[in-house]
Amino acid sequence: MIYKVISKTEFTRFIDALVLNNRSFGPKQVATECGGNPVYQFQQVHSVDEVAFDYSATASSAKHFFLPFREELSRFLFHGSEWEQQISYEANPVVLIGLRACDISALNILDDVLLHGHFPSPGYLARRKNSFIIGMDHLPLPDCFCKSMNHHTVTTGFNLFCSDIGDDYYLSINSSKAFSFLREFETRDPNHDDNCMLVERRKRIQNGFQTDIDVTALPTILDIEFDSPVWEKWGDKCLNCGTCAMVCPSCYCYSLTESFSTNLNEASREKKLYSCNLVDFAVVAGGHNFRPKNGDRLKYRYYHQHRGFAENANQQICVGCNRCGRACLAGINPKDVINDLRMEKESCMTCVSSSPRKI
Amino acid sequence: MGEKMRPLGVPFEKLKIASFDFTCCEGCQLQLTNQEASLPDFLDLLDVRNFREISSERHDDYDIALIEGSISRQDEVERLLKIRKQAKILVAFGTCACFGGVNSLKNRHPVEELIDEVYPGMAIETLPVRKISDLVTVDLSIPGCPVDKGEVERIMVSLVTGSLVTLPKYPVCIECKAQLTTCLFELGEICLGPLTRAGCNAVCTSGKTPCLGCRGPAEEINMAAFLELVKERGLSLDDLHEKLAFYNAFEPFQSHET
Numbered sequence: 022m023i024y025k026v027i028s029k030t031e032f033t034r035f036i037d038a039l040v041l042n043n044r045s046f047g048p049k050q051v052a053t054e055c056g057g058n059p060v061y062q063f064q065q066v067h068s069v070d071e072v073a074f075d076y077s078a079t080a081s082s083a084k085h086f087f088l089p090f091r092e093e094l095s096r097f098l099f100h101g102s103e104w105e106q107q108i109s110y111e112a113n114p115v116v117l118i119g120l121r122a123c124d125i126s127a128l129n130i131l132d133d134v135l136l137h138g139h140f141p142s143p144g145y146l147a148r149r150k151n152s153f154i155i156g157m158d159h160l161p162l163p164d165c166f167c168k169s170m171n172h173h174t175v176t177t178g179f180n181l182f183c184s185d186i187g188d189d190y191y192l193s194i195n196s197s198k199a200f201s202f203l204r205e206f207e208t209r210d211p212n213h214d215d216n217c218m219l220v221e222r223r224k225r226i227q228n229g230f231q232t233d234i235d236v237t238a239l240p241t242i243l244d245i246e247f248d249s250p251v252w253e254k255w256g257d258k259c260l261n262c263g264t265c266a267m268v269c270p271s272c273y274c275y276s277l278t279e280s281f282s283t284n285l286n287e288a289s290r291e292k293k294l295y296s297c298n299l300v301d302f303a304v305v306a307g308g309h310n311f312r313p314k315n316g317d318r319l320k321y322r323y324y325h326q327h328r329g330f331a332e333n334a335n336q337q338i339c340v341g342c343n344r345c346g347r348a349c350l351a352g353i354n355p356k357d358v359i360n361d362l363r364m365e366k367e368s369c370m371t372c373v374s375s376s377p378r379k380i
Numbered sequence: 381m382g383e384k385m386r387p388l389g390v391p392f393e394k395l396k397i398a399s400f401d402f403t404c405c406e407g408c409q410l411q412l413t414n415q416e417a418s419l420p421d422f423l424d425l426l427d428v429r430n431f432r433e434i435s436s437e438r439h440d441d442y443d444i445a446l447i448e449g450s451i452s453r454q455d456e457v458e459r460l461l462k463i464r465k466q467a468k469i470l471v472a473f474g475t476c477a478c479f480g481g482v483n484s485l486k487n488r489h490p491v492e493e494l495i496d497e498v499y500p501g502m503a504i505e506t507l508p509v510r511k512i513s514d515l516v517t518v519d520l521s522i523p524g525c526p527v528d529k530g531e532v533e534r535i536m537v538s539l540v541t542g543s544l545v546t547l548p549k550y551p552v553c554i555e556c557k558a559q560l561t562t563c564l565f566e567l568g569e570i571c572l573g574p575l576t577r578a579g580c581n582a583v584c585t586s587g588k589t590p591c592l593g594c595r596g597p598a599e600e601i602n603m604a605a606f607l608e609l610v611k612e613r614g615l616s617l618d619d620l621h622e623k624l625a626f627y628n629a630f631e632p633f634q635s636h637e638t
Contacts, residue, residue, distance in 0.1 A: 055568030
């Protein structure tokens with residue numbers, strides 16, 4: 022990693038040049054909630070003025086730039102009794118501006134699942150390789166819990182990461198591409214004061230968290246609490262709408278359909294991001310549903326998020342951004358669900374911890 | 381007629397289809413002639429036996445009957461029963477046929493009052509509005525106000541190729557989130573998206589118009605939780621009831637209301 026410092030004015034010039042010459046996306050205000058809060062999304066930007074550098078959090082993550090909500094995996098062309106399959110792994114280069122540390126961590130987790138497993142995903146690889154990611158730190162929002170998940174800082178997975186140190190940005194340069202781009206702009210090596218300011222900034226972030234989830238031994242607790250009534254309690258609230266998985270930066274489950282074109286001369290295999298909360302997620306041929314109840318489905322979402330699956334070496338995939346919690350109309354959020362599970366566990370501990378009576 | 385294309389050497393037969401309108405605006409039938417780019421391919425799948433919007437030819441030897449509209453007169457009941465006898469596959473086509481649709485507003489008032497208001501002094505024979513499945517067995521439902529032509533094409537292709545005919549089981553929220561639409565509840569509106577079957581590509585909500593549920597309930601909706609969230613957000617229950625009743629699509633769930 023190479024460290025540089027750039028003034029905010031020069032940084033604006035740098036971003037503007039990037040945006041003018043590349044297909045670029047950054048945080049933009051798209052609406053205002055009825056409570057007055059702005060709503061942000063990663064949207065295409067055409068000049069630096071469109072980028073809301075002071076944004077809080079985007080409602081949806083940056084996942085869809087790498088895992089599109091809908092994607093044609095292959096096309097089949099029929100000629101008489103012959104057929105051919107067309108597959109394209111081309112991805113147009115994109116510049117993504119303003120991703121948070123947790124968003125980048127989520128991409129690193131997706132890398133583990135989609136690139137480092139037995140069956141790497143070529144489509145994901147193409148998009149990951151053809152992206153230029155500029156991360157930006159931020160002071161935690163009241164409901165951010167990425168520190169609990171240890172994802173409030175990130176050291177890999179981006180091209181450039183910017184820490185706000187007042188009039189300047191402290192840049193962590195993680196790719197030769199970023200380094201060469203920046204050579205055209207005025208930067209300097211960090212001095213003692215810059216380093217102090219970076220440490221200060223990191224402390225402010227570190228100490229700014231208001232939401233903490235105790236995730237110690239959570240995978241074990243999830244295993245023990247498989248039949249907990251907590252799942253039914255929260256499941257009863259669940260609308261089965263799948264919003265949580267759509268906005269999540271690390272949910273990657275999908276459905277696959279194959280269909281003929283209307284002229285019957287072609288067919289298409291399409292992948293759609295899906296959610297384990299959707300009612301037919303675990304329906305198999307013949308119609309049996311392995312997870313018929315809301316609580317069952319909700320439980321498996323928490324299992325995947327907080328206990329992990331074999332495909333990513335049983336690592337938790339939740340990064341603590343709480344987008345699911347903010348987006349859930351029913352008020353289901355990781356903090357309350359996990360705390361509820363822990364309480365279930367603790368009350369159970371008190372009842373067994375009393376010493377056995379001597380006879 | 382007869383054999384059509386042979387993708388991979390497999391012969392497929394055209395669908396002998398007829399389209400009939402009952403109490404409706406005929407907008408769903410009109411959708412059949414929409415999406416011009418694929419219209420020739422779409423019509424190639426069909427052997428149209430009876431469809432007054434595109435042909436004056438009338439034949440009674442159809443296998444598939446698309447029923448558009450709800451039933452609101454005795455002569456419609458008889459016509460429908462006759463079609464049921466002929467059709468191998470009877471399709472409730474569009475929201476009115478599937479749920480009663482906007483026409484069901486009529487059922488909120490006594491029939492005499494309605495006749496006085498709309499046709500004063502005229503002898504009108506009319507019945508309360510009913511959906512198609514209240515009268516005959518429905519083999520397949522294609523909901524929507526209007527139906528989505530892309531979905532109709534997909535279903536016709538499934539029928540031609542003998543593959544499983546499916547509708548999305550999940551609600552509109554999935555398609556809405558895929559377009560990064562701001563949730564209408566965040567804007568202070570009641571939206572039926574979390575209850576309503578997807579497949580419309582969130583066309584209303586992505587245009588900032590709340591979903592009124594024209595595609596009817598998704599599978600296993602959680603009406604109790606939905607009512608709870610509307611109350612918790614302090615939104616108008618009158619507005620909610622108005623929306624739920626708009627297409628009459630949530631009638632079976634409205635008993636949950638408190």
